[in-house]
Amino acid sequence: MSNGITTLRWGVIATGLISSWFVDDLVLSRKDAKAYHIIQAIGSSSIEKARAFAEKHLPGQNPAIYGNYDEVYADSNVDIIYIGTPHALHKKNCLDAISADKHVLCEKAFTLNAREARVVFEAAKKRGVFIMEAMWTRFYPLTRTVISLIHEQRVIGDIQRVFCDFAMDQKIASLGPESRLKDPALGAGSLLDIGIYSLTWGLLGSDSGIGAEAQTPEIAAKQTIQDGFDVATSAILLYPNGRQAIVSSSNLVNPKSNIICTIQGSNGHIDIAGFPSAPEYFTLYLKDGSSKKYEFERPGRGFYWEADAVALDIAAGRVQNQIMPWAETVRVLELLDEIRRQGGAKFPQDEVA
Ligand SMILES: NC(=O)c1ccc[n+]([C@@H]2O[C@H](COP(=O)([O-])OP(=O)(O)OC[C@H]3O[C@@H](n4cnc5c(N)ncnc54)[C@H](OP(=O)(O)O)[C@@H]3O)[C@@H](O)[C@H]2O)c1
Secondary structure (H helix, E strand, O other): OEOOEEEEEEEEEOOOHHHHHHHHHHOOOOOOOOEEEEEEEEEOOOHHHHHHHHHHHOOOOOOEEEOOOHHHHHOOOOOEEEEOOOHHHHHHHHHHHHHOOOEEEEEOOOOOOHHHHHHHHHHHHHHOOOEEEEOHHHHOHHHHHHHHHHHHOOOOOOEEEEEEEEEOOOOHHHOOOOOOOOOHHHOOOHHHHHHHHHHHHHHHHHOOOOHHHOOOOEEEEEEEEEOOEEEEEEEEEEOOOOOEEEEEEEOOOOOOOOEEEEEEEOOEEEEEEEOOOOEEEEEEEEOOOOEEEEEOOOOOOOOHHHHHHHHHHHHOOOOOOOOOOHHHHHHHHHHHHHHHHHHOOOOHHHHOO
């Protein structure tokens, strides 16, 4: 404990982009922090990379530095492993961390497909460790407010349609074949990289249930496949009550507006602005002509909200989180599997028995 709040000691696996964003946020000083986070260890494919990462992102701190991942799993001062490797490595990294009896927060997409996720959750269940997919957007106060307004307070009435698009020109043509954004064996494609957020908003906007309590929509999907991975995906989710969610992603173009998601109901609509992964504000428009803009304070990028929730779960002895429970991760991956089945994107790992 520090200042009376729960302390969690993190071992960070990989020193790429997302790991840098994550640790930058965790060491921010925050007035409303619900937990205190220590970056206890950094593991990388090379000790030089791990050292350079710590010098850049954790100045004045003294994390243990390892030139591999195994020593992070074995470090008795580490409570939880944060996994920031490409999606295709998540299954192995999670299983290795679980074998060492560590708790785990693993980046999205949690695994390449639902089958891999079930294997990981089964292992976590056997060892009794906490594990969660790092679907950080669901923990934003903005997201929790939207969910409360539409599903609990029903301010826009009966929901009829949800639209969400995540488009980002990732300069794919200029990347080498070894890039995680180009290599299908590393999980390349717009769907698992950014389309997972469009799908998340489609699900959260359409239905108050998550995991086992969620309704199952029918899916109609198309993908544009180039060089063996999807550069664009569009899917329609049709719910039993007739609601539709239209979700899309592209890694070839940038968005045409800063409104990334619209939720339409019988009494008005909500426009959400920013990035689908990191929304900034939203505006509620009611049929009577009134409107209200909702703005939120967000120092840094907002990764500490999920990290605080994880710390509180672990302190309370829980092995899963109620905002992103295991069944929800599996459900999302089953829907992603179905979108890929219809759209044609495949990973070599899909064929493994
Ligand atoms: N939550 C978000 O908003 C968000 C944003 C971006 C990415 N992500 C997720 O985070 C994960 C990593 O994405 P990233 O953008 O951080 O990737 P990245 O910049 O390419 O970094 C990935 C890191 O993984 C390690 N690695 C191990 N084996 C590798 C291999 N065969 N090829 C490439 N890297 C390998 C490397 O670190 P070492 O050499 O240090 O071991 C590398 O720096 C993905 O699953 C992605 O979906 C999430």
